[in-house]
Amino acid sequence: MIVDSDRDVAETNENNNRNTGEFLDYDAVQINDTQPVVNAWSWSNRFDDFTQQISDRWDQGYELTSVERGDGRWFGVFGEDERPNAWSSSGNFDNFTQQISNRWDTGHNLIDVEYGDGRWFGIFGPSKGRNGWSSSGNFDTFKQQISDRWDQGYELVDVGYGDGRWFGVFADDERPNAWSSSGSFEQFEQQISDRWDEGFDLIDVEYGDGRWFGVFGPDNGRNAYSSSGNFDTFTQQISDRWDEGFEMVDVGYGDGRWFGVFQDD
Template sequence: MQKINKKILGVVGIMLFLPIMVLAESFWVGVFAKSTPYTDQTFTSNKKFSHFKDAINTEWGNGFDIVDISYGDDRWSAVYAKGTGYKQQAYTHHRDLKKFRASVAAYKQKGFELLNIENGEGEWFGVLVKGSKYTGTELEIIRYWEEFRKVIRKRWKEGYVLVDVEPAEGFWIGIFAKSTEQKVQAYSSPDDWDGVSTAIKQRWDDGYSLVKIEYGIGRWFCLFEKNADKKAEAYVANNQFNVFRRSIKKRWDKGFHLIDLAEGRD
């Protein structure tokens, strides 16, 4: 199943750590940053997959692009923004991973690049774009964690950057691409939330920015980048979804943009 959006869209900051609710069972995580290109944002969440796709179409119609998607605790969530610079977006989803990969390849022939992948309810869901800073995207599907780590190192040596990670259904999925921006990347992969907080603080102290958090197959994955211009950052975690939504609004009111979503367990 595929869907294309036909529209054409035309600092050194303080690393800010916001209070975290460290809780057992499921909780939602948001990564925030200032000094992004975004001019406005919206957020949707739906328990039915069909309603989730309807919400995407609605936000596309309102001039927003998908920034990130997440599935967890029977919810499909997405954050959108204006000012992404994308010319066109599309999504594809399949329950069969081979069919998903074939669909991504077909979109690539049309000039789209896969930038986001998520698994939920047995569906592999991918967001593809035209007009991003990434080119030559490659999808790696690896069975074991140690092998995936080797693939990351190999791709970095080849000049690729890691764009997205999705651990699900016994696989480690990575999207790698060439970037128009020079980037130095690093990652940390703790097996509990306390380890995540410690890893983020250490990377911040080393001058890195947090860009993505993922959870799956019993571990967390935090992706960092070191850029010339650092920006103010924050992250939050809440075990109640309505509290999480209020946390998003509070950060928006303080001038932050939501750049990444995740759901995991401690």
């Protein structure tokens, strides 16, 4: 299935429920003569609590940029992206795709998709031109859909996997654009290094159906990743990356491992 929109529409936002959970920010701190890092994350085991954390982050001036469901946790990454910022979620795929269309009608572009705990979750940012998605339960078909989107002038910006389905998000982003995938984590790490050598940056990671999948965009400065099978170790890795002047731009989870993508913005 392939769907897209290039409508010009107005902005909106969204408020949600209650709260418990964990927050951590790194707010506008100067690091060794580099630019300030403005980045945060929140997580909760409960979906209702997680949605309240999103609202609280909005009140603090952050925008939701990436979501992952892994190891019983909902995990959100927050930055200083442009408004409007919104999310939609449903346990029914057809309903979820209708929510995407509804967001297009209110001036949003789909920027990130996640599946977890029986639920599809989409993050939306301001409309910046054409936006589309493609989905298939067959990986080879999904790869062809990516090629077809490239032929239409789109770039792949995010990939999700859930309920036996691959899901790609496409936009009018900068070229070059590429992807790599492997069932071996060590081989996947080598693929990332190879893409760096070719002048790409890693921008998104997903795990599904026994394979790691990475999305790559043009080189925009320092690019890094950190990974751990221990959640506390992973959150320390995030803090360490902040100390190095990086911001977390994407989070993934698969095969018992947390994975963070970092960019020197």
